[in-house]
Amino acid sequence: MRARIAARLAAVVLFSSLASVSAAQPAEFGIQDGNDLWIPASQFTGTAGWVEGTIGYGYFYATAVSTFHAGLPLPQGAYIDSWRAFYYDNSASDDFTVSFLKWFDDTTAAPTPGAVLIHEFTSTGSPGLTSYEQAEGFTIDLRQPLQPSVTRAAAADFYTFYVVMPANQQVQFKGIRVIWHRQVSLAPATATFNDVPTSDPAFQYIEALAASGITSGCGSGNYCPDANLTRRQMAVFLSKALGLHWPNF
Numbered sequence: 001m002r003a004r005i006a007a008r009l010a011a012v013v014l015f016s017s018l019a020s021v022s023a024a025q026p027a028e029f030g031i032q033d034g035n036d037l038w039i040p041a042s043q044f045t046g047t048a049g050w051v052e053g054t055i056g057y058g059y060f061y062a063t064a065v066s067t068f069h070a071g072l073p074l075p076q077g078a079y080i081d082s083w084r085a086f087y088y089d090n091s092a093s094d095d096f097t098v099s100f101l102k103w104f105d106d107t108t109a110a111p112t113p114g115a116v117l118i119h120e121f122t123s124t125g126s127p128g129l130t131s132y133e134q135a136e137g138f139t140i141d142l143r144q145p146l147q148p149s150v151t152r153a154a155a156a157d158f159y160t161f162y163v164v165m166p167a168n169q170q171v172q173f174k175g176i177r178v179i180w181h182r183q184v185s186l187a188p189a190t191a192t193f194n195d196v197p198t199s200d201p202a203f204q205y206i207e208a209l210a211a212s213g214i215t216s217g218c219g220s221g222n223y224c225p226d227a228n229l230t231r232r233q234m235a236v237f238l239s240k241a242l243g244l245h246w247p248n249f
């Protein structure tokens with residue numbers, strides 16, 4: 001029994017030390033965590049079908065000059081730290097091209113989808129198996145060009161990666177990795193609560209809580225920023241913020 005307790009204590013100590021180590025690293029939530037989104041070439045659809053290549057596992061090429069798109073499924077306010085395209089270019093005459101685009105609906109009587117080019121990369125020469133990284137620093141905004149009065153139903157913007165492939169087996173494409181993280185939304189211009197002016201050091205965060213329906217303040221147009229939080233209020237804040245709790249199945 002004593003050995004078992006000792007083992008359990010050792011496990012607790014080990015777990016505690018692991019916890020203290022991981023405390024210095026980002027957790028799988030919050031605004032510091034880098035999320036890793038992998039979009040394989042097989043998810044890109046376009047003017048021709050892919051052929052799986054023989055050079056490296058999971059590389060694809062096109063049998064005719066072709067263009068391919070893949071959507072970027074990120075939420076509003078997601079911050080793109082960087083993206084990396086994995087490709088194979090061993091052709092002196094043909095190259096691999098990838099673009100990062102933002103698309104939006106035209107609102108005129110003859111609507112035509114529009115696009116804004118955010119970044120484009122084209123390989124050159126015959127470097128062989130390689131990849132390209134683009135540091136982005138870009139916030140996903142699904143409201144433009146209709147902001148700030150856009151409604152959720154009217155937000156038609158989306159982002160894509162756009163790949164142009166030559167008809168050459170010596171140019172192949174594997175996929176794109178996107179690193180992104182969450183952000184707290186920017187502070188609004190005017191204050192919601194009488195007692196939390198725009199100059200308050202927590203203004204941005206209190207406004208974000210109010211805008212997302214987590215709190216409506218303490219009454220009479222106030223938030224009571226220096227009041228104590230009860231366990232009752234803590235439960236409401238956490239449950240609303242995390243969408244708690246649906247049972248597993």
Ligand SMILES: [Ca+2]
Binds near residue numbers: 091125
């Ligand atoms: Ca080339």
